[in-house]
Amino acid sequence: MINTRPAFCIPASLKYFKYVLVLLVFIISTKYIVLHTDSNHIECGCELQSKRNEYNSEFNDSISPKTNPETFSINQTCCIPIFNGQYILNNVRMCSKSPSPVNVIVVVHTAPHHFARRQNIRETYGARKLFLPTEVRVIFLLGRVDDQTLQDRILGEHFIFGDTIQGDFKDAYHNLTYKAVMGLHWVSHYCTEVKYVIKTDDDVVFDMWKFLKEVYANNLYVSKTIYGIERFQDLIPRTGKWAVPFNILKGHTHYPFQYCIGFVLIMSADVIIDLYRASFKVPFFWLDDVYVTGMLRHAVGGIEIIEHCGNLTFTPSSWGLNCLQETLYTCPLLALGLNKPRSYKKAWSLIKKRNEK
Ligand SMILES: *[C@@H]1O[C@H](CO)[C@@H](O)[C@H](O)[C@H]1NC(C)=O
Ligand SMILES: *[C@@H]1O[C@H](CO)[C@@H](O)[C@H](O)[C@H]1NC(C)=O
Ligand SMILES: *[C@@H]1O[C@H](CO)[C@@H](O)[C@H](O)[C@H]1NC(C)=O
Ligand SMILES: *[C@@H]1O[C@H](CO)[C@@H](O)[C@H](O)[C@H]1NC(C)=O
Numbered sequence: 001m002i003n004t005r006p007a008f009c010i011p012a013s014l015k016y017f018k019y020v021l022v023l024l025v026f027i028i029s030t031k032y033i034v035l036h037t038d039s040n041h042i043e044c045g046c047e048l049q050s051k052r053n054e055y056n057s058e059f060n061d062s063i064s065p066k067t068n069p070e071t072f073s074i075n076q077t078c079c080i081p082i083f084n085g086q087y088i089l090n091n092v093r094m095c096s097k098s099p100s101p102v103n104v105i106v107v108v109h110t111a112p113h114h115f116a117r118r119q120n121i122r123e124t125y126g127a128r129k130l131f132l133p134t135e136v137r138v139i140f141l142l143g144r145v146d147d148q149t150l151q152d153r154i155l156g157e158h159f160i161f162g163d164t165i166q167g168d169f170k171d172a173y174h175n176l177t178y179k180a181v182m183g184l185h186w187v188s189h190y191c192t193e194v195k196y197v198i199k200t201d202d203d204v205v206f207d208m209w210k211f212l213k214e215v216y217a218n219n220l221y222v223s224k225t226i227y228g229i230e231r232f233q234d235l236i237p238r239t240g241k242w243a244v245p246f247n248i249l250k251g252h253t254h255y256p257f258q259y260c261i262g263f264v265l266i267m268s269a270d271v272i273i274d275l276y277r278a279s280f281k282v283p284f285f286w287l288d289d290v291y292v293t294g295m296l297r298h299a300v301g302g303i304e305i306i307e308h309c310g311n312l313t314f315t316p317s318s319w320g321l322n323c324l325q326e327t328l329y330t331c332p333l334l335a336l337g338l339n340k341p342r343s344y345k346k347a348w349s350l351i352k353k354r355n356e357k
Helices: 011-042 049-060 115-123 150-163 173-190 208-216 270-278 289-298 319-325 341-355
Strands: 086-087 104-109 138-142 164-170 197-201 204-206 225-231 259-268 305-306 312-313 333-337
Touching: 086 150, 104 115, 104 173, 104 208, 115 138, 115 150, 115 341, 138 173, 150 164, 164 173, 173 197, 173 270, 173 289, 197 204, 197 208, 204 259, 204 341, 208 333, 208 341, 225 289, 259 270, 259 289, 259 333, 270 289, 312 319, 319 333, 319 341
Parallel strands: 104 138, 104 197, 138 164, 225 305, 312 333
Antiparallel strands: 086 164, 197 259, 204 333, 225 259
16 A cells, blocks of 8 residues: 555655665565465465375375275265255356357355355456456355345345355255355256356455466366365364264375365366266265365366466465555466455455556
């Protein structure tokens, strides 16, 4: 912000110049340190490449997914659908009625009462007009709510925008996997011509221009890939908020497969139908990102996880806003997570600015 910087142009400040200079050096160095330490939280794949190689030689997950049956076995006889196509609200024509084929669909996991967050997305990276001639669309995934007043508002929103999809399962934190599988079902049934599927959470700011310029235009992820922040050999939490019951992944202390942190995923569209089909075989597991990008991906086989550094990185932490503010044109972020509406607007205006040329 301009007004937090010392006003060098005022002559009176000149006699304090050396103090200002010392202060400035101090500010810059602390900012640098803050940036530097925080940047470790980006979990950049290139930095962790050696860890990944080590991991791969043990489990060799992404290369030959089905060679290690004891590490993770799937009950092949199980055929209970996680999501069976029961929608309360749907829009089956969103993609088919498009004047030209939809190229990119953004699938947003959203909480039912987050009307403002959905509106933010509609006006930013979900705004079709901003990205033409590339056809970008957004859908918001919701579950069932008990509160009738809330449901009436959701209905009203649906009739105005037609971009909210509501599945017939209770919208709850431990039910996010239903939502994720509903997204797979929806795209594989109603948006079949799409090339990329971008899954985000409703607090994510996504630089669609950068994506179109650097990923889409270069055909970076054309088939059988999931692009996200990769995790490998994470400890399975057995207690606390994220606790996984002991009978699931029994005998394992660490996840025996790689997965991605779910806040932003970019998927080549050809993985969607395979992942959806696999959901009939892989029993329910409530951590949706582990379920989809770990278990389902593992069950399908041959789907690679790609994690880029350089220009195309993500961060779920508030460090992202600093990155945009400090180094707008060189900030490598493609997406960041921000749940405060003011930070969201600020981040988007910076993203808009860096794409204006
Ligand atoms: C994984 O297994 C394949 C053979 O299935 C082998 O060629 C490759 O070198 C292995 N990769 C690693 C990282 O060990
Ligand atoms: C596999 O799933 C079927 C159907 O849900 C169930 O009856 C069977 O007990 C399961 N087998 C194992 C080993 O979990
Ligand atoms: C998840 O959804 C199912 C189906 O609607 C429901 O029975 C269950 O109680 C929900 N789970 C939670 C934690 O609310
Ligand atoms: C990375 O970003 C810079 C600055 O925006 C741009 O000039 C460069 O082409 C980008 N690199 C790739 C590989 O897209």
